[in-house]
Amino acid sequence: MSPEDIALQMTPGIGVKSAVHLLECFGSAARIFAATEEELTGRAALRPEAARQIVRRKGFPAAERELEHCRRNGLTAVASTDPQYPALLRETPDYPHVLYIKGDAEALTARCIAVVGTRDATPYGQHMCNRLIEGLAERVPGLCIVSGLAFGIDAAAHRAALAAGVRTVAVLANPLPGVTPAQHAGLARDILDHGGALVTELPSQTKQNGSFYLARNRIIAALGAGCVVVESPDSGGSLVTAHCADSYDRTVMAVPGRATDRSSAGTNHLIRNRKAQLVLTAGDIVRELMWDLGPDPATLRQKVPTPELTPDEAGLLGCFRTNDPVTTEHLAGASGLDPGTLATLLVGLELAGAVRQLPGNRYMKL
Template sequence: MTIEDIALQMTPGIGVKGAVHLLELFGDARSIFAAPQEELVGRAALREETARQIVRRKGFAAAEKELAHCRRNSITAIASTDPEYPALLREIPDYPHVLYLMGDTAALSARCISMVGTRTATPYGQVMCNRLAEGLAAQVPGSCIVSGLAFGIDVAAHRAALDNGIPTVAVLANPLPEVMPAQHTAVAHDILDHGGALVTELHSQTRQNGTAYLARNRIIAGLSAGCVVIESPDSGGSLVTAQYADDYNRAVMAVPGRVTDRMSAGTNHLIRNRKAQLVLTAGDIVRELMWDFGTAPALLRQKPATPQLTPDEAGLLGCFRTDAPLTVEALTESCGLNPGELATLLVGLELAGAVRQLPGNRYMKLI
């Protein structure tokens, strides 16, 4: 972490995606501020005024103030170029360049699963939070539950994690060290006392305008290998989180409920429309995320020898640019093959041990 990292966040005209764009071009914040104005305009396609703000280092005074605030309040600032930054979060296209954190940084890089849902949780939703957390504690060493510390399912998920000895991460829509809602301050302290963390992308000088909640949901989804919607009506923030997870090629799961229960309408529709895998137990989560291979799968299974592929199969395998699973629709769009040709090549890749089919008609690269 350098002062340039925070200054980039403080520079007028540079938003989240603008920072990602500049970091992809220049590699780190220090190199961005070292670039001449002509390069910022020409190579990075910035507006003249925005480039001038960078060259004149307009964000540095505010960054110095922010560093002092972090020191006073025992807040850790982590840049996306730091080794401690969670790798899963860095994969999303709109990752926050700087995270502000209190607690254990390692919790962000554990086997994270997000649990989200309605603010008006029912006893059924709270029971399911407890059952899933209990099962994860028993089956997945090193797991971590991520949520937003809001009323309802969010805080129930955090409490269930704490009750079962699982670290939990609360992603806040406000600057630290404050906790919102204030009613959950005691839970936040418990999270810190039991190996978890409080995280936000908002610095202390952020102007609160009520738009941070939906943006916060992308971080919840981005930190996690999968997202479980416990309860939700037909609309709400938890469904937005599920959509973010789907956009990021993360597993989306949902707990079913009675068709007459309004608080299960959203989860039931996710399952009916094949937008989410049905979850009844923690074992369903474990299998969906392939966590059943053990604590360190790379150590338990030897990497298979490189298979002999046809040129067409190798070309299709090249469409898997990361280890994240891809849907058939995404592969079709990426490779331009018709459904019949794609199905034939996928069978060949499966037989060669190069890919594995997952629930939801998704495929994961294995080599």
């Protein structure tokens, strides 16, 4: 970790997305600080005042203080240009350039699943959380459960992971080494003692005002290959996490509840609106993530051979140029089909096992 990486974060006028843009333009924090004001305003289209702050190295005194804070408190600072940085997080358009980690940084690059839910968890929600994570621990080598250390389902997910003997990562909305809520300091110690990690994007010099929880949720969503919402009312942070996961092309899953239960209103709406896949067991989660847990658990399930299709279905399948998910709007434009015909052919391709529908009205080729 170089001082330049933290100094970029500390420079006045440079936010998360500005840092991402600058890194795309110059490749590293060191090259950003080596650039002239003209290069910053021209090549990166940066505002003149922000460019001057970089050229004058205004963030370096704070960066040196932050590095000393990390050394004093046993924290690891990892930049997005470092090999230890989580690859899934790096794929997102608003990744934090620097992560501050206490514990084992390798836990963030394991086979991660995000598990989130309401703070007002019911016995049913806690039971389902325990059941799903226990089942995943039995099936998935190298599993790591990611959550936010909050009351309710978050804490239940961390505890279930610890009880099942798998690592867990808590993403915090406060600087380390502090823990919020303070009542979960003991749980945080257990996470560290069992090979997990505490993570934040916030340096120690951040002014706490309680406004970082929603931003924290995007990191939870990004670290997991999928996001499971166990229990949620019709509004709340866990639905924000689900929305972030969907925007990052992660698989969003939800546990259904009774129609009359307030604590399941949000999860039921996610399922009803096709924003999340319904899951009841750990096996459902593994299938939704398309993980092959055979001899080589690191590989995905092999693609099935393309089945016999009608000429129209085969023509539509040809519009899937890559294995990446595409929207129905993209398919309509690429195929020239009207909405009714397109919907009929997509159903045929689904039944043939050639494509699969994903949340957000997207499809992917299998």
